[in-house]
Amino acid sequence: MAWYTGANLLTRAGVLVFMRFVIIGAGRVGLRTARVLRDEGHEVTLIERDESKIRRARTQEFSVVEGDGSREEILEAADVTNADALGALTGDLNVNFTACMIANHYGCRTIMRIDEAYREEIYREYADEVDEVIYPERLGAIGAKNALLGGTIRAIADIAPHLQVVELTITNGAPVNGYTISELQLPADATVLAFGKHDQPLGIPDEDLSLEDGDRLVVLADFDVLSEVRQLLVGESPGKAAANAGSDATSGTGGVN
Amino acid sequence: MVTAFVMIKANTGEADRLRDSIETIEGVQSAHIVAGDVDIIAKAQVETPAAVKNIAATQIQGIDGVENTQTYIAMD
Known part of the structure; x- marks a missing residue:
């Protein structure tokens, strides 16, 4: 390439x-x-x-x-x-x-x-x-999957076979609810790219802002840690997070097969 | 002698594994991964038309990851 x-x-x-x-x-x-x-x-x-x-x-x-x-x-x-x-x-x-x-x-x-x-x-x-x-159908499937999941997680792009950009919406049940961005500890293979308070546009993350119900984070994450990231930010049970991440997919090309 | 070309449609991304398995079949002279609506084309040279059928229908279609095959017998 x-x-x-x-x-x-x-x-x-x-x-x-x-x-x-x-x-x-x-x-x-x-x-x-x-x-x-x-x-x-x-x-x-x-x-x-x-x-x-x-x-x-x-x-x-x-x-x-x-x-x-x-x-x-x-x-x-x-x-x-x-x-x-x-x-x-x-x-x-x-x-x-x-x-x-x-x-x-x-x-x-x-x-x-x-x-x-x-x-x-x-x-x-x-x-x-x-x-x-x-493969256009893959991109269509991302949209359909997001609509079916109902909004707390939105896949934005597959950057590489093992790298995905996702937008997550913080919920009340999330382990990180109430933390500031500087206190947020994501797995090693994940990086916060953008942050937006509830109802406000996304911007460059400000370390002092707190994470609360309805706030959105855009994260770049390796596929292996995606379900962990989701669990931290959205508060899903590990089983559901893994299912949403599609970690049982066999083709190795991400969660949108 | 019968020469035949077998067009193979896969259902897996492991094209090299399929090609290698096909090339080990007795009577198959070569197999190539190709671009287009089939994924591999194999050339076989055997004694009888029945042997062609055995290679295509039994052996190649028996490989995991082969969706279907289409066989063309050479006339020249």
Whole structure:
């Protein structure tokens, strides 16, 4: 996995740098990704072969190249030569992988969508042409899980297979209820990133603030200590905390399988 | 001699274990982890069509982590 320096949104002077992206597939995943990138000011070109999807994207004023994104001339028509990154986001693995191979050759950072959870591991290990693998269903599952759990714990991001950022809401039954942030002792592999009093926005943690019912903490934690962190801050029984952390998951990729 | 290509779809991320197990099967000449909608392609060379069936249906499908297989017999 090569880090691509051009991916930094901020230059040293703090000036925003806008990037050029090519996205293959204007379906649910591709079109939504394009929209988010455009909203942030980036330039996006879509590649799509289905006529109704092309029409839909063009109605939303996207620039769309018609054709098969696994063909070099189509990628060239989308100006992959000058793109910072390519998102191969169709539902077809063969198209996605071939497009990544070509784009990688042009020096693009490459992101490939896969269709089944077990393939994440295989492509991360073997697909040298692919910088990052995306499994959209995993991200959907995070949202569904949070909604089902009912709010005291919210997974924000999987940083690495063993590292997760979570937002936790302190409850009255939490062991740390009434402590100040400086008194809070988390396991070694966990760090507080942000803190927000009940009803107030999150900010950089202030050591003197106290932890009370309804306050929120954003914590970066290794998966091994996540259930311990949850138990300390939310006050769940160890059994329930472990179940919520999904520590029985077999794929080793975090609690959102 | 019968040459056959077996497309293997897995249901596990342990692609190397599957490839190694497949390569130890007698008659299998090589197996590769591939990108796309199958995960491994194996090439077998055996005496009879029945032996191809034995390799694909019994041996490969008997490996834990193999979801299904599709076999193509070479005609040249």
